[in-house]
Amino acid sequence: MKQLPSVSHQSLLFDYVSFCRSINVNIMKSIISVGSSSASNRLFLQQEFYNLFMKKCSELKYLDMRSIEHQIFNFPEAKLRFESLYELKCDTSIDSSYFYGLAHISQYIQKIIVVNNAKTKANFGVVKLIEVQKNLKYFELIDDHYIYAPGPDRDSYKEILLALEKNANIITHLNIYFIFISRTSPNVFPKFLKLKTLITGFGFSFSKEQLKMCVYRELEIFKIDYYDLKAASIIIENSGGRLKKIFLGSSYELDDYISDFDDDSLIFIRRVYENCLSIEHLSLVFPPSEQHFDEFEKLLKTCQNLKSLLLVIYMNEVEIEEEILFENGEELLKILIKSAPINLREIRFLYDVKFSLESLEEFLEKWRGRPALSIFTCRSIYKEENYVRLINKYKDNRIIKDFRCESFDNVVNENFKM
Template sequence: MAKLNKDILFLIFEELEVDSKSLFSCLMVNRIWCETVIPILWRNPWCYDINYSNKNYLFIIIASYLSDDIKEFLTRQGIQLQPVLFQPLLFDYLSFCRSINVNTLNTITSIGSSLAYNQFLLQQEFYCLFMKKFQELKYLDMKLIEHQIFYIPEAKNRLESLCELKCDTSIDPSYFYGLARICQYIQRLIIVNVLVSKSNSGITKLIEVQKNLKYFEWTDDFDVDNLTDDPYEETFLELEKKAGFLNHLKLSFLYIESFNYIIMRRLLLKLHNIKTLKINELSFINASTFKTLVYNDLEILNIDYISIGETSIIIENSGGHLKEVSLKPHEFIYYQEYFSNESLIFIRKIYENCPSIEYLSLAFFPSRNHFIEFEKLLQVCQNLKSLLLITSNCYIYETEEEVLENRKEILKILIRSAPTNLREIRFFNDFNVSLEALEEFLEKWSDRPALSILTSNPIYEGEDYKNLINKYKNNGVIKSFKCESGVYVEDMNFKI
């Protein structure tokens, strides 16, 4: 491993880009590894899950780039720039950097002074440094920004290359006007909406000038019972004009019944090149409109509040490229009168239209026909990696013995027909099996790759179940077995 050439090492280390602990360990192996890792670590040094308030070495390295006269000025203001580096830096660290995170930078500058004015001065000098030393700026998280960085002399050359911008709607519109003059090729725009009753005209202008917007994410971060003005209209009216160019759309907004959401509906109808559609609410779409939602390139479908009947329509109108179908279980389980029939159709639509599916939330009725279709799905969808199983008997009476027998049958089907790629199974809500059925399942799984299981049923935390699970962990049959809240079980992005 230590003798691999730098190109191969670079590719390997890039896979660890967000794992600072592993990257720091690699620094200590030898000089070649160190030289290869440093540019990766410093590409985005603000993204790691660490406490930046005590990372004095980061503060010292950045401050060492300041000119002597700037250091003298800041020292006179009472800013602590010590200890001084007595030898040259081994690397030109800032030349590798491609990102700015305003909140993290604010935390780092607090090391130099606890006074707000001094921190403001230090931040300004650091921004000037970045604009001089960065070769390009790809990522900017400007939440909590206080400096109009686009006025810095070198800013235009750096900001022209900006690919991703994270911001919130509380930022003064003038900041976005300044960016709109320079940044017209942003590909990823991520917005947190903290304004209750009005749009941010600066964000609207920034969207208007974009020529290559591929990814748009909007998250509401406020809680209010009564909105009088539509906070989405101005922004989404402009976004609608970019809809045909979007590949990824993620929306998490506060649904207000009194709003008509006509712009949202028009936007969804124009997503001709969409690959990722993640949205928390689609109740403003009627049945006839669902039939007109045709997404030929759709790969990821993640919707919270939607019935499986409506989901089946979207799947049928997709182009056969779906890799993930992730839905909120309780919404299409417990409140649907026609769940039995619609869940049967849903299973069929999956194996007929999603041959490449990898991540799937699957709800079905515990009946013989459903079991037959479930097994057929497993046989057809050979790329399946992660499966969330939700079964419901809300509309029929079953004895405890019948419930356990049905769940035992599900495990038998998995043993017979689960694709070899399946490495993760999630059992939603009260899914429980007998100790004997679980042991039989795990014993027969032993010839397959190790399995990760996630459940929300506390029965598996009993002593007998724990002993059985630990036995098969030690045998390499189980990679991980966790009992978590149902919120995590239904979230396909939650790592087991």
């Protein structure tokens, strides 16, 4: 039998562990694996780590328990260490017994992030943990759709949504993107009356009448899919006028024909300037028609607090002549220079729009006297020598703060900063 490694209990000059407030199981396991190739040795060292942590650490604020292999919630000191837990990250492939153990001792978790990657039925341990919470403010469900797939007649979100319903009056941040149809969500979502942040994709789960029941008067941050403009307009219309950030996004690029796109995008622009006078960060997607440009200009004149814009000009066509792209860009820059609010400092451009050298120079020349502008795009044309020379000229004059050609993912990612 292979001898297990000896563990030294010699005291350190400084008691680092007593100041520890977080555990990330994956990181801890990675560190241990560097010094031991034996699975039994690694398990032993993990056990010793948890023993030391339970004895030394006064309280725990953050736990990422993905890939956990030890019943640490059964330790004698567990209640004292975990009753102050603030944030938890986990996944549904973990055995439910771990969650039942944690539910018994941690009932004031404020932030829970669940990765939904179980291949079978719902994890009722996770459901129980959510149910017993008394101060849950933030909940996020991440579907690992490459692994997880529900049965054809199964509402894969039902049990978790019903558990969240018991905390609906205190949850302020909700992030659930429905990859699969959820028949339960239309009954539960109207009950989240205190939401300040909503990140979701309603998809085919909600009818128009059901969406109108979702009234969030305290909503400040709203993110939804490009393809959900109809739903977005209804949510915005029923918001309380406090929205500061509206993001349209997707994990994939627009590459299909969008039903009712012209009408829905027009209504979306109108709902924003009618209901969101405090908006600071905004995503818009619309075709380059005269009517849409007119409504966009009204929005710029009305929403004077705007600081950043993501403009997705999308023509819903397969092939577009380059001359048309330059015409779209010229019209867009004319509107921006004429009507952009003074606080606007960042613009991101996507899809069916290009700026000729002449139009871009005219725009930048007329931008003088305003705050320096940051521009994001994924068009490689702006890496050409003539454009680089022009951009550097206006950077030197402090008219441009930054001009970047980035990947599609970075341009649409509101958290990616220049």
